[in-house]
Amino acid sequence: MRPIDAMFRVLREEHVTKVFGNPGTTELPFVDALAQADDIEYVLGVQEASVVAMADGYARATGRPAFVSLHVAAGLANGLVGLLNASRSRTPLVVTAGQQDRRHLVQDPMLSGDLMGLARPAVKHAFAVEHSWELPILLRRAFHLAVQPPSGPVFLSVPMDLLAEEADVDLPARSTVAPRGAARGAVDAARLLADARRPVIVAGDGVGRAGGVGALVELAEALGAAVYHQPFNDGIDFPTSHPLYAGVLAPTNAEIRDTLAAYDTVVVAGCHAFMPHHYTPGPAVPEGMTVVQLDDDGAEIARNFAVDLGLVGEIGATLADVVAEVRVVLDGLPDPGERAAAVAARTAAQRAAVDGEAEAxxxxxxxxxxxxxxxxxxxxxxxxxxxxxxxxxxxxxxxxxxxxxxxxxxxxxxxxxxxxxxxxxxxxxxxxxxxxxxxxxxxxxxxxxxxxxxxxxxxxxxxxxxxxxxxxxxxxxxxxxxxxxxxxxxxxxxxxxxxxxxxxxxxxxxxxxxxxxxxxxxxxxxxxxxxxxxxxxxxxxxxxxxxxxxxx
CATH class of the missing domain: 3.40.50.970 (Thiamin diphosphate (ThDP)-binding fold, Pyr/PP domains)
Structure with missing residues (x-):
């Protein structure tokens, strides 16, 4: 089949029903083909930063990668702020930009540019499609990589003349990849947590992305632990109405350290190394604190602070295993209900105070x-x-x-x-x-x-x-x-x-x-x-x- 036909087959098989874009001449072969695709809607934005932001919101709401079409170097440059945001927020996007016709790239034509050089610092992976037979393979690969931990945007540069070729290309089948599964070490984690007298949990955005909120609630209730959101959390990683929810950590090492100093053991779940905003001296984690960290990205474990135990695996499944083992280990030990009641009383008083202040x-x-x-x-x-x-x-x-x-x-x-x-x-x-x-x-x-x-x-x-x-x-x-x-x-x-x-x-x-x-x-x-x-x-x-x- 032709490259353009293979491209649309991949999009349909990856459940793409909307394309977010702003077209230019280098995207015209793609836009023209869209006119025959009644099942795929082109959502037009009048500036590329808005286009990428729309795709980001859409991907988070649907739970699957959004597809973006940008226009050569200038359009890609306009969309870079959105790609940087998506990379930080780990939003899966597949982003294409049309490159100028290959037959006169050597002449440095208008609209051409170093698309790969622009894209690489802002995305998870970047690919330059140079031959027609590469397009379906690299597009399929982009959708696969966008959702692999750590998820994020993947970019492809596609020359406009390539999409107009009549060449016959092969279409790779869509693959099914089994979930990573829970991390090992749940029993060891449970033992460390059972020894805690003043446990606390930091809920990172990885928890929300992985669908692990329910399991994290169970862990907090089993331990009677206060729960804080990571600084500037991107989503709901723990119910903010829950009695054990204590608020959002401030975005400096000093303030995080002061908050955590009231506790002896911390569970850091799905959190990208706290991400401080303003510099303050010293580490975020107090000296001597027991740290259990879990994430689906092994690069996050012990990234900025030492851990007593690091668990790498699917976050929701890992939390569920830790909860089960915690309940076994805590069986026969003093009920953490009194600890939970004290946390709930503090949080209720804080909420009443801020509500009263606001209403006044x-x-x-x-x-x-x-x-x-x-x-x-x-x-x-x-x-x-x-x-x-x-x-x-x-x-x-x-x-x-x-x-x-x-x-x-x-x-x-x-x-x-x-x-x-x-x-x-x-x-x-x-x-x-x-x-x-x-x-x-x-x-x-x-x-x-x-x-x-x-x-x-x-x-x-x-x-x-x-x-x-x-x-x-x-x-x-x-x-x-x-x-x-x-x-x-x-x-x-x-x-x-x-x-x-x-x-x-x-x-x-x-x-x-x-x-x-x-x-x-x-x-x-x-x-x-x-x-x-x-x-x-x-x-x-x-x-x-x-x-x-x-x-x-």
């Missing part, structure tokens, strides 16, 4: 960021998916958000701004039965504004909530913490955005928009919009800026 700040706009975050959380439908890219208000949202169901929270620990709008659109396309609410900062919204075009074009019912303070507040707060002379004088360079009207920006793209004037109005607007199936809505929320009072 309810009032007219500009709203306090904590009150605004609490209002959004209060208005959410029970089954909603929250996409968070709000930086300072997002940190506050994590303190008040109570979610139980896996895949109910979407974030990117990659940190490349502008993903939120596209990720929300892709999330709803991937799971159309669940309401999606995106909470966005004004700066993040500006980075990804073009994603609103796709939301309007495909009438995707997403609620975009934009927290508008007209500044990069997180940078000002960081400078305050550093105590620089300029910060003490109240001088912050390059951090003010000025007055912005996001209702007008939304309406330009065809997205209806409202501006709320009170926290009570925000609660009602989120509840009503999230329950609607009519299409997208943007809610602009004026919030206080740096130095305007309210919470820190």
């Amino acid at each position: 700040l309810y009032g007219p706009a500009p709203m306090d960021p904590l009150a605004a975050a609490h209002a959004v959380a209060t208005g959410l439908p029970q089954d909603a998916v929250v996409v968070e890219e709000a930086i300072t208000t997002g940190v506050r949202l994590r303190r008040v958000l109570r979610q139980e169901r896996p895949r109910s929270f979407v974030h990117t620990v990659g940190g490349g701004l502008g993903s939120g709008i596209g990720a929300a659109v892709g999330t709803r396309l991937g799971d159309p039965l669940r309401p999606v609410v995106a909470m966005l900062g004004d700066g993040c919204t500006l980075f990804g504004l073009q994603g609103l075009w796709s939301a309007a074009r495909y009438r995707v019912p997403v609620t975009f909530v934009v927290m508008n303070n007209g500044e990069y507040r997180t940078l000002k707060e960081t400078l305050d913490g550093w105590g620089t002379d300029a910060a003490r004088a109240g001088v912050y360079t390059g951090t003010d955005l000025g007055p912005l009207d996001f209702t007008r920006a939304a309406e330009f793209f065809g997205v209806p928009a409202v501006r709320v004037a009170h926290t009570d109005e925000l609660v009602a607007a989120v509840a009503e919009a999230a329950a609607s199936q009519e299409g997208p809505l943007l809610i602009e929320v004026p919030v206080t800026g740096h130095g305007e009072g309210g919470t820190k």
Whole structure:
């Protein structure tokens, strides 16, 4: 069969029903063939960063690799921020970009470029397809590699003339790969955990990706252990409404160390080495602490700290085995129920305090960021998916958000701004039965504004909530913490955005928009919009800026 026919056979056999892309001349053979493929939809984005963000959200919602088509070097360069985010968040993507016609590459034609050099630092693997018979093999390989631990994006460069060839190529069959299975060492892990007097668990995003949340809950309850999410968690790796849930670890070694110092034994499950944000001296794990680490990626074990026992295997299955062995070892030992009750009492008091603090700040706009975050959380439908890219208000949202169901929270620990709008659109396309609410900062919204075009074009019912303070507040707060002379004088360079009207920006793209004037109005607007199936809505929320009072 022809290379283009083999390509579409592979896509269908890999369950691809949507292609996320922005086409150019080098993709025209592929786009032209799509016109005959009624079972595969082309989801158009008007800028490649939004395209990749949509694919990222879609892949997470469906649990399978998303397929992306970018345009030569320039389009790939625009999409790099999304690929960097997907790599950090370990989202499986298969990404292609059309290369110029091989017959005149030697002349350095317009649009040509070093696609492999651009892609390699941002993806898990990169392949240059040079011959027609390589295309089906490398495309099949890309889908296979994208989901292998550690999962992530895989890139292929495909010359435009190759897709127009009439050559006869072989199609490799799709393979079935058995799951890796549980790690060895569950009995040894159980013995270490049974000796713990003050156990704690750090739930990493690998737990959520592996479907291991239920098993981690069982382990926490069996041990009576407090559970923290990894810094800037990308998903629900432990129910945030659970009595043993203690919150999110702060993103510095010093703060993580201070938190863990209250415990004697830690289970680090599916966590990428804590990923600190700002530098602080010293390690994240206190000296003398017993550490049990488990992951599906052997490179994570003992990566940044020593472990007493490292387990490499499928995370959900490994957790289930550890739970079973813990119950055997604990049989006859003192019931950890008293320990669990003490943890639950602390967490309940902390939640009541933050809820009370937020509710006391309810009032007219500009709203306090904590009150605004609490209002959004209060208005959410029970089954909603929250996409968070709000930086300072997002940190506050994590303190008040109570979610139980896996895949109910979407974030990117990659940190490349502008993903939120596209990720929300892709999330709803991937799971159309669940309401999606995106909470966005004004700066993040500006980075990804073009994603609103796709939301309007495909009438995707997403609620975009934009927290508008007209500044990069997180940078000002960081400078305050550093105590620089300029910060003490109240001088912050390059951090003010000025007055912005996001209702007008939304309406330009065809997205209806409202501006709320009170926290009570925000609660009602989120509840009503999230329950609607009519299409997208943007809610602009004026919030206080740096130095305007309210919470820190």
